[in-house]
Amino acid sequence: MxxxxxxxxxxxxxxxxxxxxxxxxxxxxxxxxxxxxxxxxxxxxxxxxxxxxxxxxxxxxxxxxxxxxxxxxxxxxxxxxxxxxxxxxxKKIKIWPFFIFVWILLFTGSGLAILNFHEEVSMQAVHQKLYWIITGKEVEKPLLLQIPYSFGIGMGMILFFNHIFKKRFNEEPSPLEIEMFNYQQDLDNYVSVKENNESVKRLDVD
The missing domain is CATH 2.60.480.10 (eubacterium ventriosum atcc domain)
Structure with a gap:
């Protein structure tokens, strides 16, 4: 048999x-x-x-x-x-300098993106209007709304990505992890189809 x-x-x-x-x-x-x-x-x-x-x-x-x-x-x-x-x-190259450089680059870029967005939609004027509706007073800097709002943006990003440093809040994958998974799948499919390219060595049957 x-x-x-x-x-x-x-x-x-x-x-x-x-x-x-x-x-x-x-x-x-x-x-x-x-x-x-x-x-x-x-x-x-x-x-x-x-x-x-x-x-x-x-x-x-x-x-x-x-x-x-x-x-x-x-x-x-x-x-x-x-x-x-x-x-x-x-890899014999130290990774810390690159990590710090990328971290500063992403931090600065994301900060500027948020600032530009708030400036474009006139978020300060919105806060001033809300503060006037709630308290009846007109102030130039409604910190009572701006400070909690700033903390809320950070908390919202943490909850959205489901991570704080290496700690995960639940087993549900974050949108970033799903995008990385899809990218890896597309990359693997591309390599499999293009295995005759110079960058990939084809293993023929002996």
Missing amino acids: VSTIYIRMRSRVETKECNKILLSHTSQILAPDRYLPLLHNLVVYELKKDDNQLVVLDVMRIIHIISRHFPDCEVQTIGPTQTIIEIIKE
Whole structure:
């Protein structure tokens, strides 16, 4: 009776330079117990120093390697047909200066955007009008409204993005996380389709 090996390839994996890529790294495996240890440790690709940052591993290569080592087994695939291997190279450049620079840039840019928006919609005049409606007094700087409003903007942004530093308020993903996920999905699809480009090395069946 022919044994069946089921594999489900992962969409994307990360690894360091010059590592051996095992089948368990790139795929979920369902097979008879006697084959599982060998399948988990089966080398499907060995990274080289001249590899680019992204390597696309095709399911046909996986099937070919498994069939060569287990000729009496049938291989069934489920799900994605390619795994994108991202090679994480060691960076010797200190990240703190770049982090501080980006933080200052984003802080200044977002602050100017908020100021320009409030100036465009005449928010100060609106606060003055509201203060007059509530108290009956006309003041140039209605701080009683402006100060809580300023804190409210910050609290609203924190609640909107569902984060304060590394603390998450609930399990619901923030709009930024959803956009990042969609961007990553589009990027992976692009790399898979354009795997013959110079930036990506195609892995043909030996």
